[in-house]
Amino acid sequence: MAFKMNNLIEQNMTSSRAKxxxxxxxxxEKSYNKLIEKxxxxxxxxxxxxxxxxxxLIVTSAFLLSGILCFLSYNWMSLHKFVKFALLETGVIIxxxxxxxxGIDQLPGKVFLFSGAMFVGFSLAVFGQIxxxxxxxxxxxxSWLIFVTAWTVIAKxxxxxxxxxxxxxxxxxxxxxxxxxxxxxxDVWMSSLFGPLVRLFIDSGRSYLxxxxxxxxxxxxxxxxxxxxxxxxxxxxxxxxxAAIIPLTSSAVILLFTDQxxxxxxxxxxxxxxxxxxxxxxxxFRCHDLFLTACILLALIVFITSFLLKSTDFGKMGIFSFFxxxxxxxxxxxxxxxxxxxxxxxxxxxx
Amino acid sequence: xxxxxxGFILAELEQSGDIQKNWxxxxxxxxxxxxLTGPWHTSLLIGFGxxxxxxxxxxxxxxxxxxxxxxxxxxxxxxxxxxVLSRLKQGTFWDQTILVFSLSGQGFVLTLIAKDSHSTDIxxxxxIFIVVFNLxxxxxxxxxxxxFISMIFFAMGLMQILYAFELKFLxxxxxxxxxxxATFIISNESKLFKNSIAKILPSIASGLLFSGFGIxxxxxxxxxxxxxxxxxxxxxxxxxTSILVLVSIFFFFSRSKDILFKTQPAFTFGALLLIxxxxxxxxxxxxxxxxxxxxxxxxxxxxxxxxxFFGALFTVLFLYGSDMSLITKSYVLMxxxxxxxxxxxxxxxxxxxxx
Numbered sequence: 001m002a003f004k005m006n007n008l009i010e011q012n013m014t015s016s017r018a019k020x021x022x023x024x025x026x027x028x029e030k031s032y033n034k035l036i037e038k039x040x041x042x043x044x045x046x047x048x049x050x051x052x053x054x055x056x057l058i059v060t061s062a063f064l065l066s067g068i069l070c071f072l073s074y075n076w077m078s079l080h081k082f083v084k085f086a087l088l089e090t091g092v093i094i095x096x097x098x099x100x101x102x103g104i105d106q107l108p109g110k111v112f113l114f115s116g117a118m119f120v121g122f123s124l125a126v127f128g129q130i131x132x133x134x135x136x137x138x139x140x141x142x143s144w145l146i147f148v149t150a151w152t153v154i155a156k157x158x159x160x161x162x163x164x165x166x167x168x169x170x171x172x173x174x175x176x177x178x179x180x181x182x183x184x185x186x187d188v189w190m191s192s193l194f195g196p197l198v199r200l201f202i203d204s205g206r207s208y209l210x211x212x213x214x215x216x217x218x219x220x221x222x223x224x225x226x227x228x229x230x231x232x233x234x235x236x237x238x239x240x241x242x243a244a245i246i247p248l249t250s251s252a253v254i255l256l257f258t259d260q261x262x263x264x265x266x267x268x269x270x271x272x273x274x275x276x277x278x279x280x281x282x283x284x285f286r287c288h289d290l291f292l293t294a295c296i297l298l299a300l301i302v303f304i305t306s307f308l309l310k311s312t313d314f315g316k317m318g319i320f321s322f323f324x325x326x327x328x329x330x331x332x333x334x335x336x337x338x339x340x341x342x343x344x345x346x347x348x349x350x351x
Numbered sequence: 352x353x354x355x356x357x358g359f360i361l362a363e364l365e366q367s368g369d370i371q372k373n374w375x376x377x378x379x380x381x382x383x384x385x386x387l388t389g390p391w392h393t394s395l396l397i398g399f400g401x402x403x404x405x406x407x408x409x410x411x412x413x414x415x416x417x418x419x420x421x422x423x424x425x426x427x428x429x430x431x432x433x434x435v436l437s438r439l440k441q442g443t444f445w446d447q448t449i450l451v452f453s454l455s456g457q458g459f460v461l462t463l464i465a466k467d468s469h470s471t472d473i474x475x476x477x478x479i480f481i482v483v484f485n486l487x488x489x490x491x492x493x494x495x496x497x498x499f500i501s502m503i504f505f506a507m508g509l510m511q512i513l514y515a516f517e518l519k520f521l522x523x524x525x526x527x528x529x530x531x532x533a534t535f536i537i538s539n540e541s542k543l544f545k546n547s548i549a550k551i552l553p554s555i556a557s558g559l560l561f562s563g564f565g566i567x568x569x570x571x572x573x574x575x576x577x578x579x580x581x582x583x584x585x586x587x588x589x590x591x592t593s594i595l596v597l598v599s600i601f602f603f604f605s606r607s608k609d610i611l612f613k614t615q616p617a618f619t620f621g622a623l624l625l626i627x628x629x630x631x632x633x634x635x636x637x638x639x640x641x642x643x644x645x646x647x648x649x650x651x652x653x654x655x656x657x658x659x660f661f662g663a664l665f666t667v668l669f670l671y672g673s674d675m676s677l678i679t680k681s682y683v684l685m686x687x688x689x690x691x692x693x694x695x696x697x698x699x700x701x702x703x704x705x706x
Contacts (some may be wrong), residue, residue, distance in 0.1 A: 009358030009378070015650030017357060019540070019553070025377055026545040031369045033541070036650075038360045039353040043647050048611040051647070056698065060691040062663075066670075067684030074677040294396045301400065319414040326407030333400025337444060340393050 013039040081130050088126060091119040104155045114159045117148045138174035141167050158233030165220055165236060169213060169243045176209050210247035211271055217244035218275070225287070234289065241279075241292040248272050249299040253306045276300055284343045293343050297336040305329055401447030409455045422466070426459030437492045450496050457484065457504075474515040481508030489551055498551040502558025506566060522566070523588040526634070527595030529563035530641060532556075534603050537649045557653060560642055564661050567592065567635045571665065574672040592634035597627045600641040609648045635665030 011017070018039055022032045036042055043051075072079075072087070079087075095116035102109035121144045128140055145167040152160045177183060220240040224232055252272045255265050279296045283289045308328050312321050353360070361378075364370045371377070412425050433452035436445060464480060465473060485505040489498035506529060513521050533556040540556075543549045570586040572578040578585060600623060604612045612619050623640070630636040639662035646654030675683065 009361070009375075010356055013353040013355055013357050013360055015652065018650075019544075021357065021361070021378070022541070022544045023549045025370055025374055027370065028545065029541045031364070032544060034367070034369050035360065035364060038363055039355060041353055041650055043610070043650075045610045045614055048647070053695065053699065056691060056695045060688050060695060063684050063691060064688035067681050067686075067688055070677050070681035070684060074681060291392045294392045298396055298399070305403075319411055322407045322411035322414065326404045326411065329400055329404040329407065333397060333404065333444065336400065337393075337397050340396070344393070 013041065015041050084126055084130070085123065088119055088123040092116055092123065095119060104157070110155070110157050110159070113151060113155055113157065114163070117151060117160060117163055120144060120147045136174070136178040138171055138178055141171040141174060145171055156231035158231070158235055161232050161236035162239050165217070165240050165243065168216055168220075172212060172216065173209065176212070181209075210251040211268060213247050214244045214271060214275060217241070234291075237287075237289070238291055241289075242295060244275070245295050245299050248275065249302055252303055256303075256306055256310055272303070280339070284339075288343065290340060290344060293340060294336075297339060301329070301332045301336060304332060397444045398447040401444050402451055405448050405451035405455075409451070413459075421463070422459045423463040426456045426463060429453070429456030429459060432456075434491060437494055446494050446496055449492065449494055450500070453488070453492060453497055454500070457488075472515070474511060478508045478511035478515055481505070482512065489555065490548060493548065493551055495551055495554040498554040499558040499561070502555055503562050503565070506559070506562030510566065519584065520587050522569070522586060523591040524595060526563040526567040526592055526638060527599055529559045529566070530596060530638060531599045531602075533559040533563070534599065534641075534645050537645065537651060538603060538607065540649075553651070557651075557657075560654065560657065563638065564635070564642075564657070567638050568665075570634050571668045571672065574668050589634050590631045593627055593631050593637050596634060596637045596641055597623060600637075600644060603645060604648075607648050630669065633665055633669040636662060636669060639665055 015036075018032075018035055018041060021027075022035060027035065076084070095112045099109045099112035099116060102112060104110065104113055121140075124140050124143055124147075128137075145164065148160065148164060148167070152164045217240045221237060224237050224240075248268070248271065251268055255268060276296050276299065280293065283293045283296070305325065305328065308325055312324060361370060361374055365372060365374060409429070412429070413422075415425075429452045433449045433456060436449045436452065440449075461477060461480070464477060481504055485501040485508065489501040492498075506525070509525060510522070513519060513525070536552055536556040536559075540549070540552050543552060570589045570592065572581075572585045601620070604619065623637075626640060627637050639658045639660075641658070642654050643658030643662065646652070646656075646658055670680065670684065673680070
């Protein structure tokens with residue numbers, strides 16, 4: 001308790017903390033106003049004017065950019081294909097030149113470099129639209145990935161790492177879907193009915209794909225462990241973690257209910273448990289990340305609850321199944337909360 | 352965020368005699384609630400577990416209710432359990448469990464009313480029940496999430512009453528009233544810190560504002576072509592909402608001790624009037640600006656982000672739904688951008704003089 005108390009009073013005052021303290025200490029209006037005054041939380045004239053200036057800047061940029069986009073959309077069909085390419089490639093050149101001019105370590109430079117990477121994607125998409133060669137869509141993501149790889153390595157920027165991870169995962173999923181294991185008629189029907197996201201989910205249910213996704217995302221995490229963590233940032237690791245957890249868990253659950261146990265099924269189940277145990281150990285003792293710990297725990301809860309649902313015979317137990325499963329979820333959530341609490345307290349004691 | 356730590360500020364206040372000397376002990380005993388219980392994703396996981404297990408448990412009760420007893424009895428049992436739990440237990444898990452019990456209890460009671468009522472005015476009766484119940488219940492339960500959700504239900508019930516009693520012309524004044532009520536609560540919050548209901552007041556105010564955004568979004572009917580002709584039936588007088596919101600903003604701005612209003616009243620009034628006049632048909636824009644302004648004045652971060660998000664959304668909807676060709680829209684947008692660029696230039700020159 002003493003540790004938590006010290007931890008709290010060493011934190012900087014914020015408006016929400018001030019209100020929380022005022023309620024706990026039952027302060028009157030006068031004392032609360034003094035608390036706010038001493039904390040210097042009340043907005044100053046400088047704060048107001050700087051805020052208004054920033055809002056004006058954002059709104060102005062948004063209006064001008066939207067105006068240009070509307071103008072281009074209106075004339076897009078009548079533009080010659082070379083003009084379209086010229087516009088997008090000028091975008092690439094200008095953003096990269098600005099990134100170089102501003103410096104890739106500075107915020108404006110980072111924004112320009114990321115915009116440049118996005119322009120590359122737009123150019124490739126327009127290329128695919130104009131020259132419809134019949135090439136598979138995975139080619140778009142793979143080419144985009146190849147073009148931005150060098151920038152990602154050089155710039156060491158969180159947003160570019162995230163783009164890199166997303167493109168790697170999408171390239172693999174589309175390559176698998178189009179070359180290795182083309183969709184069945186049911187898959188095509190399902191995706192035309194419910195959209196492409198359902199297709200991704202169906203694909204992730206195929207046993208080898210989640211394992212491959214796990215391998216590539218674990219590789220990113222290994223790179224993260226041995227490189228400059230600060231430059232990569234936690235967002236990239238989290239995206240990578242989610243990209244590994246969701247397909248693995250969904251495939252494990254699908255396997256559980258469809259009973260399609262082949263040699264890959266056992267491997268998938270072993271990988272699921274091995275990676276969750278490894279993840280819980282890693283994010284508690286090596287890299288304190290409560291978000292990914294919570295995701296792994298949620299994956300475990302989903303899997304165990306699905307297993308219980310499958311094992312419970314609803315016909316025999318009837319309405320008592322609700323009671324039994326509800327109790328199981330309660331115990332699992334309680335245990336997850338306990339694990340998160342000790343992970344959080346470990347993290348705080350290190351900080 | 353302040354540059355000073357909580358401990359430093361409280362020690363200063365203790366020296367000047369503004370807070371009690373035993374503040375360390377008081378805070379220490381309440382640390383579990385004061386110290387952030389964990390990031391949002393941790394709360395989300397715990398909340399998810401609480402919802403799922405409670406819903407399964409309620410599924411068990413509903414199945415039992417169909418055979419033994421009836422919905423009314425189980426509804427009262429669930430509401431009673433949530434009330435008792437709210438007095439005995441605290442923390443994210445219990446808060447969510449209480450919420451599920453309370454919502455299910457309400458659901459059971461509403462089912463009972465709907466099932467047993469043979470009146471043709473069933474929607475009026477349900478609307479009145481929802482409004483009255485959700486005005487009283489949060490003050491009995493005193494949990495923040497329930498308070499927030501109750502206000503949303505209250506606003507929904509109110510809208511149902513207006514439609515059921517065919518008082519659609521009053522829809523235009525609901526959002527300004529909710530804005531006025533929310534701002535009134537938050538501006539008087541500091542007078543009630545000693546009271547036990549103090550902890551739910553920000554949630555009540557936020558719930559009212561959130562509902563206000565929901566109702567005012569009806570005024571953006573023009574983005575759907577099929578609704579455009581029936582606009583006056585969906586949201587009768589959008590201009591009235593704009594005017595009332597503008598009056599509310601002026602009222603609270605003039606009452607607050609805010610430095611922007613005190614030092615630059617003409618500029619503040621002028622800017623708000625200009626925005627109000629140009630977006631008279633899209634009251635959501637002014638409503639969002641009002642929420643942001645009140646959020647800054649009373650330091651409610653959630654309100655600031657809510658206002659900025661909805662402000663951007665309503666502006667996009669307004670421009671998207673305006674009856675113009677793409678090329679005219681392009682000229683209008685670029686014209687607005689250039690005008691704002693000029694305004695920013697003038698603003699920056701004045702800003703230097705003020706600061």
